[in-house]
Amino acid sequence: xxxxxxxxxxALLAAVLFIPDPSLGQSIDVAPDVASASERTPxxxxxxxxxxxxxxxxxxxxxxxYVKAKHDPELLDRxxxxxxxxxxxxxxxxxxxxxxxxxxxxxxxxxxYRDRFVLFANIDFQGSxxxxxxxxxxxxxxxFVPEVVARLRVEHQRGRISGLKFFKDFGLRWKNRDGSKxxxxxxxxxxxxEVCGRLHLPVLMHTADPSAFFRPIDSHNERETELRAxxxxxxxxxxxxxxxxxxAARNRVIARFPGTIFIAAHLGxxxxxxxxxxxxxxxxxxxxxxxxxxxxxxGRQPYRANEFIEKYSDRVFFGTDGPFPEERLRIYxxxxxxxxxxxxxxxxxxxxxxxxxxYGLGLSPSTLEKVYSGNAVRVIPGVAARVEKYRSLSNP
Ligand SMILES: [Zn+2]
Numbered sequence: 445x446x447x448x449x450x451x452x453x454x455a456l457l458a459a460v461l462f463i464p465d466p467s468l469g470q471s472i473d474v475a476p477d478v479a480s481a482s483e484r485t486p487x488x489x490x491x492x493x494x495x496x497x498x499x500x501x502x503x504x505x506x507x508x509x510y511v512k513a514k515h516d517p518e519l520l521d522r523x524x525x526x527x528x529x530x531x532x533x534x535x536x537x538x539x540x541x542x543x544x545x546x547x548x549x550x551x552x553x554x555x556x557y558r559d560r561f562v563l564f565a566n567i568d569f570q571g572s573x574x575x576x577x578x579x580x581x582x583x584x585x586x587x588f589v590p591e592v593v594a595r596l597r598v599e600h601q602r603g604r605i606s607g608l609k610f611f612k613d614f615g616l617r618w619k620n621r622d623g624s625k626x627x628x629x630x631x632x633x634x635x636x637x638e639v640c641g642r643l644h645l646p647v648l649m650h651t652a653d654p655s656a657f658f659r660p661i662d663s664h665n666e667r668e669t670e671l672r673a674x675x676x677x678x679x680x681x682x683x684x685x686x687x688x689x690x691x692a693a694r695n696r697v698i699a700r701f702p703g704t705i706f707i708a709a710h711l712g713x714x715x716x717x718x719x720x721x722x723x724x725x726x727x728x729x730x731x732x733x734x735x736x737x738x739x740x741x742x743g744r745q746p747y748r749a750n751e752f753i754e755k756y757s758d759r760v761f762f763g764t765d766g767p768f769p770e771e772r773l774r775i776y777x778x779x780x781x782x783x784x785x786x787x788x789x790x791x792x793x794x795x796x797x798x799x800x801x802x803y804g805l806g807l808s809p810s811t812l813e814k815v816y817s818g819n820a821v822r823v824i825p826g827v828a829a830r831v832e833k834y835r836s837l838s839n840p
Contacts, residue, residue, distance in 0.1 A: 480794045491784050495777035500813045501533040503820035506736035506763030510539035515552045526770045533834035538564045538609040542595050562606040562826040569618045578619035593639045600643045606826045610649040615690050628693040641704035650709040652690040698728045708733045715741030718752045736763030739779045740789045743802020750805045757811040
């Protein structure tokens with residue numbers, strides 16, 4: 445009898461698996477194993493242009509050398525080789541936290557490559573507070589904002605920081621003493637916006653996220669696969685402010701501080717609605733945007749995206765959200781410079797931000813020059829001298 449036991453166990457397990465769950469009222473569907481649309485080989489004979497290097501020197505305003513690279517020294521060396529091969533003059537690292545990490549970040553990037561990187565600071569709202577007890581968080585203590593302001597003045601004076609970066613947690617995760625979410629336009633933070641304007645430090649802010657992340661995770665959601673793999677990326681539900689509320693709170697701050705430059709990260713997380721984004725640019729002269737991690741959005745609406753970037757060419761920065769491998773950098777060049785059609789926006793398979801392909805924008809040379817570096821040279825402290833030096837070394 446003993447040898448039969450495993451058989452019965454398997455049979456029982458199979459029965460449990462295939463009996464419809466009465467509480468659901470239906471049997472469980474198993475998704476058929478089909479290739480995603482982006483993985484199927486197109487039959488159309490498509491133009492493929494290899495763009496090995498950007499046409500003009502580039503400033504990448506959105507990279508993460510702590511959050512993503514964890515101060516890996518070999519990765520940094522390799523990345524600088526990619527910068528050289530791809531014509532990236534300067535990268536902006538957004539991970540210089542106003543904490544002892546600023547020292548290690550500076551040491552990591554500037555010991556060998558001071559001419560190739562500038563640093564944006566971020567503020568540690570939680571500090572050493574306990575994760576589950578917002579009343580202990582730094583941002584809820586007296587003196588937090590004056591200390592941040594004083595620190596920004598000192599680091600600006602020392603020439604270590606070129607701007608300030610806010611993560612999406614600002615508005616979506618960080619909390620007040622009573623456990624409610626902090627508001628982007630809470631007047632407590634006003635002295636921070638004010639001092640950034642005085643010191644000419646641009647504020648790069650990630651607010652909200654793609655609209656799909658605020659919708660239910662179901663088969664109607666165009667980013668379903670990704671959200672199922674990363675449920676913590678979903679902000680659907682009453683515990684989170686809505687996406688329009690987050691955008692409106694950010695816009696109120698931009699309106700209140702016209703002397704401060706705000707760079708809305710990832711096209712203000714509104715690349716899905718370029719008409720609305722254009723409206724914000726028209727309304728707030730101190731607002732600019734960068735395109736990092738949004739070529740998936742722009743590239744599926746190439747006519748409108750081309751018109752948008754050409755029209756607002758003085759207000760759009762280049763960014764990637766890297767450090768990405770060289771394959772990805774080259775997709776950016778191909779996307780911005782050519783009119784190639786129906787190609788993958790990522791070297792990953794399936795592509796990580798929606799199951800579709802993109803179309804190149806073929807931007808005009810004058811717009812490319814501004815988006816690649818001209819706007820960053822004008823707006824971000826420390827960039828002009830570095831780009832100048834890069835140009836003189838590459839064209840002696
Ligand atoms: Zn980022």
